[in-house]
Amino acid sequence: MKKRGFTVLTLVLAAGLVITGLTQGQAREVLMKAVRVCLECIGIG
Amino acid sequence: MGKGNVRLRIQILAALVQNADFRGFFTGRINQGALKSVCVPGLNCYSCPGALGACPIGSLQAFLSSRPVRFPYYVVGLLLFFGALLGRAVCGFLCPFGLAQDLLHKLPFPRRKLGAFPGDRLLRKLKYAVLLVLVIGLPALVLDYVPAFCKYLCPAGTLGGGIPLVLLHGERLHLSVGGLFFWKLAAALVILLLSIVIFRPFCKYLCPLGALYGLTNPIALYRMHADAGRCTGCGACARACPMQVDPSKTPNSPECIRCGVCTRCCPAQALHLGIRSGAPERKEMKS
Known part of the structure; x- marks a missing residue:
């Protein structure tokens, strides 16, 4: 029961972090990074 | 259909869904949708021509290596969310690079396959060092705008992004291919070849995502439940575990990827995976 409470708390914390990130426009920054070929990732950057 | 086959089918489906822009594999253009x-839960390079989502480790490093460094609330939140729901079941069911290693491990090998490397216990800590040094430390403190893990190690990026893009873009990228590419190619090849002999060497020893999700295994909603009342202590689960966990003692070990092998081999049906802690009804053993 105690662990279940900790799980719920972690989920709430996760939701809070995601919302904070969204308000700061971080999802858009992830998008801008992900739609360009990452030269480092493919080993030529 | 065996439960092992169910897992394999989910893995294949997850890999296909995460890389469903199949046109990219012909045109060499990455998806821009x-x-x-949104970060996918597993290790799936966003420069893979078919990738529909973003890699969580790549995204994490993008924030940490930017200047000034900003806390990646969004990515950390998503990682915590996946971890709190599934823990390392992400590794067992949803990670495309985990699937690649699983398939390679099914290949026959003329000699006896190894359970783990010598010095296994110490080597398992390596993935935490990879997380702290290559994913967090170097990008945040030393290397400006350099995702060190992606650049120097990630075999998923080489396999999913590097090889297809270099093959598809021919002349243009061939000119840029140098020592770094060949280093990453060699690292990926070694890891993939080792996967034939050892079950998931990358997940066991190097994956920073596995290290993160492993920390959430004890609190994840989807977890292993061990019924001490039913356990006879025969040790069948520990002998069968491909990740060398003893589920009767540490059912929610950070190393467990929730493959479910132990639940199927337990003669007393003392182990089960799920959200609810109640053990399933005991089935009659086949004679």
């Missing part, structure tokens, strides 16, 4: 603002 809005879904790329």
